[in-house]
Amino acid sequence: MSDWNMLTLVGADRPGIVARVTRALFACGCHLGEASMIRLGGNFTIMLMVRAEQPSAQVLETLHPVVAELGLRMHMDPVTGGLHRHLAPNLQVRVHGADRAGIVADVTEVLAALGFNILELESDVAGDADRPVYIMNIQGYCERTLEEVRAAMAALSDRHVCVDVAPIEILIG
Amino acid sequence: MAILEILTLPDPRLKQVSEPVVTFDAELRAFVADLEETRLAGPAAVGIAAPQVGRFQRILIVDVSGRPKTPNHGHLILVNPEITHWEGFAIGREGCLSVPDYTGNVIRATGIRLKAQDLDGASHEFDMEGFEARAVQHELDHLDGLLFVDRVVSRRTDLYRRKVYKT
Structure with missing residues (x-):
């Protein structure tokens, strides 16, 4: 069983989103794994592996005011898998x-x-x-x-x- | 002969700039034999640099001759190597014995002219292209305290529509 969650955030892009969100995650004891952030059609999008030491409901609660202020949609799901699972393309x-x-x-x-x-x-x-x-x-x-x-x-x-x-x-x- | 320990990220010694070799003796030969044994013991590396095993001297081994359809100069022991000319550029994916479980895209020259000494101290010149030129550039970076992760470009960076014309 994996203890990772996949956090997805989407919203209008602006500078500082990653800093605000990751600071909030760090403050509530989360570890981050692999992440992919990209701007799609002017939108900020990120998928981020998050491992929490507290229940994910509590993490979401902590993140909620930050995410609301930034105008982002948030989604978090438990996922299987973990780090060091890279496959090399040929x-x-x-x-x-x-x-x-x-x-x-x-x-x-x-x-x-x-x-x-x-x-x-x-x-x-x-x-x-x-x-x-x-x-x-x-x-x-x-x-x-x-x-x-x-x-x-x-x-x-x-x-x-x-x-x-x-x-x-x-x-x- | 011995398999040497490979320094891996984040070992700060990988940032050290290596010194030129001045003495070409039996001890140097014995070290290069160990370096080669270490290269072959790992995961299919086409090259290795002395600082990767904690010896901060300008020594590389490169051998891309095992790859099909790859222009090459065979098994090369390159002492005090120096690139004197670069041309073209291309993106290619690289990994490193010193950076386990990670590969990334790096821009390298597609052709180089290289000056280097052999184990007897004799000087040689090589014109290299493609994969062999990339391997030498990757290994030579180690001598200057650089890893490919210092040069990784975004997956979105794509040069394939751009060509460099020779003048």
């Missing part, structure tokens, strides 16, 4: 094309059929409002060969999506 998939609905589903369905485990995914809409361009970068692990993954992805070029598959070679030194 393939990178870069995708770009004129933005349209369904690109992510098209690409990731092909990957899923190959048993590709997505470890990281970031996407952005670039270009401008009249000509939006969808750009996505996926890193993951797949036991199929590079050629097999490339061949499977080639079918997507008919749907006006450029997909590039490249190996990720991790240098250990």
